[in-house]
Amino acid sequence: MNKLPFALRLPVVAAPMFLISGPELVLAACKAGIVGAFPTPNARPIEQLEVWMKQITEGLAAARDSQPGHTIGPWCANLVTHSSNTRLAEDLALIAKYKPPLVVTALGSPKPAIEVVHSYGGLVLADVINLSLARKAVAAGADGLACVCSGAGGHTGFLSPFAFVSAVREFYDGLIAVGGGISDGWGVAGAVASGADLVYMGTRFIPVAESMAPQAYQQMVVDSTVDDLLVSAGVTGTLASWLKPSLRANGFDPDQMPAAPDRHYDSQQSFAGKKWLNVWAAGQGLGTIHAVEPVARVVDQLEQQYRAAAARWQALQPAQT
Numbered sequence: 001m002n003k004l005p006f007a008l009r010l011p012v013v014a015a016p017m018f019l020i021s022g023p024e025l026v027l028a029a030c031k032a033g034i035v036g037a038f039p040t041p042n043a044r045p046i047e048q049l050e051v052w053m054k055q056i057t058e059g060l061a062a063a064r065d066s067q068p069g070h071t072i073g074p075w076c077a078n079l080v081t082h083s084s085n086t087r088l089a090e091d092l093a094l095i096a097k098y099k100p101p102l103v104v105t106a107l108g109s110p111k112p113a114i115e116v117v118h119s120y121g122g123l124v125l126a127d128v129i130n131l132s133l134a135r136k137a138v139a140a141g142a143d144g145l146a147c148v149c150s151g152a153g154g155h156t157g158f159l160s161p162f163a164f165v166s167a168v169r170e171f172y173d174g175l176i177a178v179g180g181g182i183s184d185g186w187g188v189a190g191a192v193a194s195g196a197d198l199v200y201m202g203t204r205f206i207p208v209a210e211s212m213a214p215q216a217y218q219q220m221v222v223d224s225t226v227d228d229l230l231v232s233a234g235v236t237g238t239l240a241s242w243l244k245p246s247l248r249a250n251g252f253d254p255d256q257m258p259a260a261p262d263r264h265y266d267s268q269q270s271f272a273g274k275k276w277l278n279v280w281a282a283g284q285g286l287g288t289i290h291a292v293e294p295v296a297r298v299v300d301q302l303e304q305q306y307r308a309a310a311a312r313w314q315a316l317q318p319a320q321t
Contacts, residue, residue: 003144003175003197005123006101009033009071010185010303011192013177014295015202016078016104018042018154019277023055024210028295030073031063035102035198037076040091042212049091053077053098074101078127081108092116107155107238110142125177129157134168144175146200151181153203153283156231156241165195183285185305193313203285204302207292217280218292220245225287233260235279246280 004011014021014029014036021038029036036056043049056075064072077100079091085108092113095103099120105113106127117124125144126137134145147164148157157164161180168176178191179200188199205211207218220243230247233239234257244254252258 006074007071008035008073010188010299010306011196011198012188012299012302013037013076013179013198013200014205015179015200016076017202017206018281020206020211020213022212023052023059025205025208025212025295026056026075027059027063028208028210029205029299030060030075032073032296032299033071034073034299035076036073037078037102037104039078039080039106040094041080041085041087046087046090046094050094050097053094053100057098076100076102076104078104078106079113081105081110081112083108088112096120104146105142109140110137111140114141123175125175130159131167134172138172138174144177144197145172146177146179147196148200149178149180151241151284152179152200153206153241153285154281155236155238156180156283158239161191161196162194165191169195179283181284183283183288185302185307186309188302188306189309189313201285203283204289204298205295206282207289208298209292209294213280215292217246220280221282221286222289222291224282226284228286229282229284230254230257232257234258237261240281241283243280243282246278250279252279 012034014034016037016039018039026036026038040049043052060072077095096116102123103113103117104125104127110124110126114124123143125146126142127146127148128134128137129148137145149161149164150158161178165178176196177198177200178196182191182199182201183204191199206213207221224243228244229241230244231239231241237260247254
């Protein structure tokens with residue numbers, strides 16, 4: 001049974017990336033037929049968040065009017081529900097006003113978002129990194145899970161995508177998005193074959209024309225491999241996957257990272273003066289990304305790879321006897 005209440009060209013989410021995903025990336029992803037997502041803390045102050053949500057909703061409405069019959073993916077807002085985020089109530093008020101079809105909660109329980117999002121018919125997915133959190137999210141009433149696995153960029157997980165999905169499927173038949181080191185259509189096909197409904201893909205969408213990532217950041221992603229990554233909690237207080245050249249450029253020694261600082265995820269605070277602002281993250285999708293391209297071209301490539309993977313799977317099926 002298809003658990004997705006919307007049409008997609010590919011079962012892919014251009015994952016919400018801190019300081020990288022903005023309205024241009026969301027619109028380009030949705031217009032290309034996948035889910036476009038952004039973290040609400042990227043828009044500061046709160047007035048900027050409303051500007052972004054208005055831009056996204058009006059842009060998608062115009063795209064649907066101008067391209068009838070074309071698959072336009074839904075947009076997704078990513079909320080930080082950690083107790084340190086004092087702006088959560090204001091974010092939720094804008095969620096209620098602009099009605100994103102999907103909301104993903106992170107770094108806290110999905111419960112604060114559920115009533116608001118369900119009031120207009122939206123879905124809430126909870127960002128989880130282990131089975132304990134997955135069970136809690138299901139018990140809280142989440143409509144789905146975003147299983148963040150080993151290989152994910154930014155705040156990362158530690159479980160294999162295949163093992164995590166299999167373990168969750170032992171007790172849950174709802175919507176599952178999975179992310180962690182998947183950067184091509186072959187990986188998307190493998191994740192779907194393993195039991196996922198959607199694939200979270202972040203690093204692949206850092207070096208795109210519509211990304212907010214600085215040009216030097218995008219080029220570092222293109223030039224780096226998985227050997228250039230380090231997982232550490234020493235930057236933000238939460239385990240995250242960082243680019244070693246970026247750590248060095250910002251005064252960190254990858255071989256002697258500092259102890260984890262206290263975690264603070266308050267969207268009310270300005271970005272000014274934050275040490276982590278110029279420290280760049282990436283996931284294990286590195287090494288298969290060779291150029292900075294528009295989102296539309298990236299999705300074209302993903303679809304070709306996904307279809308090739310499906311054809312290969314079909315060709316490998318044993319003959320009926």
